[in-house]
Amino acid sequence: xxxxxxxxxxxxxxxxxxxxxxxxxxxxxxxxxxxxxxxxxxxxxxxxxxxxxxxxxxxxxxxxxxxxxxxxxxxxxxxxxxxxxxxxxxxxxxxxxxxxxxxxxxxxxxxxxxxxxxxxxxxxxxxxxxxxxxxxxxxxxxxxxxxxxxxxxxxxxxxxxxxxxxxxxxxxxxxxxxxxxxxxxxxxxxxxxxxxxxxxxxxxxxxxxxxxxxxxxxxxxxxxxxxxxxxxxxxxxxxxxxxx
Amino acid sequence: xxxxxxxxxxxxxxxxxxxxxxxxxxxxxxxxxxxxxxxxxxxxxxxxxxxxxxxxxxxxxxxxxxxxxxxxxxxxxxxxxxxxxxxxxxxxxxxxxxxxxxxxxxxxxxxxxxxxxxxxxxxxxxxxxxxxxxxxxxxxxxxxxxxxxxxxxxxxxxxxxxxxxxxxxxxxxxxxxxxxxxxxxxxxxxxxxxxxxxxxxxxxxxxxxxxxxxxxxxxxxxxxxxxxxxxxxxxxxxxxxxxxxxxxxxxxxxxxxxxxxxxxxxxxxxxxxxx
Numbered sequence: 001x002x003x004x005x006x007x008x009x010x011x012x013x014x015x016x017x018x019x020x021x022x023x024x025x026x027x028x029x030x031x032x033x034x035x036x037x038x039x040x041x042x043x044x045x046x047x048x049x050x051x052x053x054x055x056x057x058x059x060x061x062x063x064x065x066x067x068x069x070x071x072x073x074x075x076x077x078x079x080x081x082x083x084x085x086x087x088x089x090x091x092x093x094x095x096x097x098x099x100x101x102x103x104x105x106x107x108x109x110x111x112x113x114x115x116x117x118x119x120x121x122x123x124x125x126x127x128x129x130x131x132x133x134x135x136x137x138x139x140x141x142x143x144x145x146x147x148x149x150x151x152x153x154x155x156x157x158x159x160x161x162x163x164x165x166x167x168x169x170x171x172x173x174x175x176x177x178x179x180x181x182x183x184x185x186x187x188x189x190x191x192x193x194x195x196x197x198x199x200x201x202x203x204x205x206x207x208x209x210x211x212x213x214x215x216x217x218x219x220x221x222x223x224x225x226x227x228x229x230x231x232x233x234x235x236x237x238x239x240x241x242x243x244x
Numbered sequence: 245x246x247x248x249x250x251x252x253x254x255x256x257x258x259x260x261x262x263x264x265x266x267x268x269x270x271x272x273x274x275x276x277x278x279x280x281x282x283x284x285x286x287x288x289x290x291x292x293x294x295x296x297x298x299x300x301x302x303x304x305x306x307x308x309x310x311x312x313x314x315x316x317x318x319x320x321x322x323x324x325x326x327x328x329x330x331x332x333x334x335x336x337x338x339x340x341x342x343x344x345x346x347x348x349x350x351x352x353x354x355x356x357x358x359x360x361x362x363x364x365x366x367x368x369x370x371x372x373x374x375x376x377x378x379x380x381x382x383x384x385x386x387x388x389x390x391x392x393x394x395x396x397x398x399x400x401x402x403x404x405x406x407x408x409x410x411x412x413x414x415x416x417x418x419x420x421x422x423x424x425x426x427x428x429x430x431x432x433x434x435x436x437x438x439x440x441x442x443x444x445x446x447x448x449x450x451x452x453x454x455x456x457x458x459x460x461x462x463x464x465x466x467x468x469x470x471x472x473x474x475x476x477x478x479x480x481x482x483x484x485x486x487x488x489x490x491x492x493x494x495x496x497x498x499x500x501x502x503x504x505x506x507x508x509x510x511x512x513x514x515x516x517x518x519x
Binding site: 071 | 455457472
């Protein structure tokens with residue numbers, strides 16, 4: 001092999017190895033509900049700025065998937081779930097190192113593509129079978145919330161698809177493939193100008209987000225405190241989350 | 245062949261068997277055998293099994309019907325850009341299925357390339373939550389497996405056999421029916437089985453493009469993922485065992501056709517003198 005090829009190969013290997021190593025730096029693995037994506041990216045950036053020796057590794061998915069991953073032994077340090085039931089599953093498996101604490105509040109929102117092609121004016125319209133409706137699967141917190149809100153309103157809606165995370169619902173609405181979706185109020189902002197919210201008024205329901213350390217590492221408790229502290233509260237409020 | 249096989253080769257082969265087989269053993273030792281029947285008998289499981297059967301068989305049928313002409317074109321018709329066409333056709337084999345699902349949206353979705361035409365021409369408003377959508381997603385990832393196998397079969401087939409039949413007065417249809425297809429049968433069976441197996445296991449493109457709707461698009465893989473995330477690992481394991489059992493039965497049943505296609509004719513080159 002010519003020396004230049006060898007050199008390039010060695011360089012490539014060094015680059016690959018650097019990605020895996022993390023040379024002595026402390027990392028904290030944070031598993032957070034999909035609806036927290038933007039807020040926790042900001043939180044992580046602020047935390048890393050305040051703690052330069054710590055690297056935050058974020059894993060976003062539907063809370064149910066994260067709970068299953070943690071239950072299967074994933075090396076997570078912090079878990080932030082979109083409801084208490086999912087956190088309860090992780091706690092019941094003995095994975096929480098400290099009692100969970102509530103840190104944010106959200107509410108269910110009805111979202112439609114920009115221009116509202118399905119002419120959706122409220123929950124009642126969702127019983128129309130010709131409308132393409134996307135919701136979360138029942139085991140995902142946003143799915144449990146959506147079913148509760150629909151039941152409250154006495155609306156019998158047959159969703160065309162039950163997605164595994166609220167952001168998958170949002171994507172289908174953003175693409176215009178679904179006429180309506182039930183997501184969180186904060187997701188409407190994440191959808192930008194591709195989506196619009198149909199006000200639900202008093203028909204909506206709230207959900208509270210618990211966070212818990214799921215490892216005994218000091219950095220896990222430290223990050224959890226950061227989420228619950230003033231910086232965390234301010235960043236979450238900037239992203240539209242309320243306080244529980 | 246009395247020489248002992250090299251120890252290194254045996255060791256590596258053993259590691260390979262471990263890598264491929266250990267997860268299966270792990271799953272089986274965690275299987276709740278006593279409650280397996282009850283779990284599998286649940287209505288939701290049977291529904292997912294039915295959807296899986298319908299979707300995978302339909303996707304395999306589509307793969308054969310459309311894939312055979314395509315394989316013939318790729319094997320027999322020299323044209324510029326054939327390598328490029330073949331690469332595009334085989335791309336779904338290496339593409340993450342979720343990419344396929346997203347791409348299908350941009351092609352067949354409401355705002356996709358031919359979405360409007362589907363709506364006006366066929367009255368197809370959406371493919372989300374429809375079995376047709378699930379079949380399209382499964383066929384997208386499964387068809388390349390049929391095409392590549394059928395094309396290889398066509399290339400191995402001695403064209404002089406077909407020429408000989410033609411010179412003896414057989415029409416194109418007769419040649420196809422009496423010579424080409426019978427010779428090709430093992431490859432077609434292997435390709436159809438492979439594409440069916442791929443369709444049966446399909447997850448990413450299906451959930452992305454066709455969504456998750458019980459009785460219409462929720463196949464066994466989707467139901468397994470959902471049960472796993474719903475904190476019902478027993479149900480997930482039971483359905484996994486079912487999927488594995490079905491796949492194994494079919495793969496073992498077709499092992500002769502697949503690995504060592506039986507020749508129905510003697511080696512053609514020795515039987516037919518060159519013109």
